[in-house]
Amino acid sequence: MNRETYIKIRKLIRDHLPKNTTTFVFSGLPIRKSADADYPFHANRNFVYATGIEEPGAVLVFDPKGDILFLRDVDESQEKWVGHYMRKEEAQDICGIKDVRYFEDFDKYLNKVLESNNRIGLDMDHNTYQEQVYGSAIGMADYVGIQRVTDVTEIFVRSRMVKFPEEVDAIKHAIKVTHESILAMLEEMKPDANENDMAARFHYEGAKQSGDQMFETIVASGMNGTVLHYIKNDEPLNDGELVLLDLGIRVNHYGADISQTYPINGTFTPRQRDIYNVVLECFEAVKAAARPGVSIIDLNELSKEKLAQGLKTLGLLERSEDIGRYYYHSVGHSLGLDTHDVWSDRAMPLEPGHVITDEPGLYIAEEGIGIRIETDLLITEDGCEDLAPFIIRDADGIEALLKEIHNT
Numbered sequence: 001m002n003r004e005t006y007i008k009i010r011k012l013i014r015d016h017l018p019k020n021t022t023t024f025v026f027s028g029l030p031i032r033k034s035a036d037a038d039y040p041f042h043a044n045r046n047f048v049y050a051t052g053i054e055e056p057g058a059v060l061v062f063d064p065k066g067d068i069l070f071l072r073d074v075d076e077s078q079e080k081w082v083g084h085y086m087r088k089e090e091a092q093d094i095c096g097i098k099d100v101r102y103f104e105d106f107d108k109y110l111n112k113v114l115e116s117n118n119r120i121g122l123d124m125d126h127n128t129y130q131e132q133v134y135g136s137a138i139g140m141a142d143y144v145g146i147q148r149v150t151d152v153t154e155i156f157v158r159s160r161m162v163k164f165p166e167e168v169d170a171i172k173h174a175i176k177v178t179h180e181s182i183l184a185m186l187e188e189m190k191p192d193a194n195e196n197d198m199a200a201r202f203h204y205e206g207a208k209q210s211g212d213q214m215f216e217t218i219v220a221s222g223m224n225g226t227v228l229h230y231i232k233n234d235e236p237l238n239d240g241e242l243v244l245l246d247l248g249i250r251v252n253h254y255g256a257d258i259s260q261t262y263p264i265n266g267t268f269t270p271r272q273r274d275i276y277n278v279v280l281e282c283f284e285a286v287k288a289a290a291r292p293g294v295s296i297i298d299l300n301e302l303s304k305e306k307l308a309q310g311l312k313t314l315g316l317l318e319r320s321e322d323i324g325r326y327y328y329h330s331v332g333h334s335l336g337l338d339t340h341d342v343w344s345d346r347a348m349p350l351e352p353g354h355v356i357t358d359e360p361g362l363y364i365a366e367e368g369i370g371i372r373i374e375t376d377l378l379i380t381e382d383g384c385e386d387l388a389p390f391i392i393r394d395a396d397g398i399e400a401l402l403k404e405i406h407n408t
């Protein structure tokens, strides 16, 4: 996103911040993996939301006089080991904050703030695992005294739930890359190949377009498809079984969350097709119902009804209230900078600008069948927009697509 968007986002946050408060938002510090190695750094999403910057050890300050960004002090010898440290000019260019300083000036600045009567605003809902003073909200609250602190997390949550058009564009781009990567990985889908052939190809295609995994990729064939978050992805693809994909590429901080289910040999069995169609009908019903005023709980109740109805027709279920045997998650969640993005309440009515997933599924363990279909919906004034309309989901269309991909 461009710097004007980040300026807009910070203005929105600032408009909701309490008066006479100086608010600090930490990017966070890397987490130690083992010995002298850290996990790849992943900044506090509220910090990224307001800056577009993924640098560790940075602090965004909403000073009553204007925004200030502190970057970690440049360490040229460390740069030879771990790579580039962001400079002032680069940060200014990305986020549009003019007053960028290095951390060596932070103490002096903080002392000035503490001498004033201002309260301290902190985004408390993150980095609780970090103990370093100045590295985290917790450390800072300890340092300045908790009685002087106002938690501003809710302001970020409320703001992040409703997406700016530029954020929707970023999600759409991630979905496009995800779609292209799925088409490529289908070339690897054939009996006796392995789940990891497909997963590796998906990651390769995403990386070629500067993407990484929004969450751990799920390539779950046969019985594995009945485990909601199966991520081992190392079993053979068996002839006659289905493979359930739940995956998303993230590009420029925003990612997709898409699920598709395919017959490994290219053709659904009649039984698989019947169950698949129950899920697809539910998926379409949720899409038709998603609009302002409806809640995620409402959509989930609709899903349970639809799925139960379908399974009764197939003779798999007698009583609707037993649907929990075959459907045991919720039909959707908010999507944005996080896969399960911030959300205040599942009973809250949807509003234009929300982005949620539509992902019903059925998991028939006794038959080794797991099916999930998922897209990402933008709630509009009078309904919703499917952000992945180009993905083929009907059973005939899927079989035709697989024929084309495998030249059969």
Ligand SMILES: [Mn+2]
Pocket (backbone or CB within 6 Å): 257, 333, 357, 359, 374
């Ligand atoms: Mn999802």
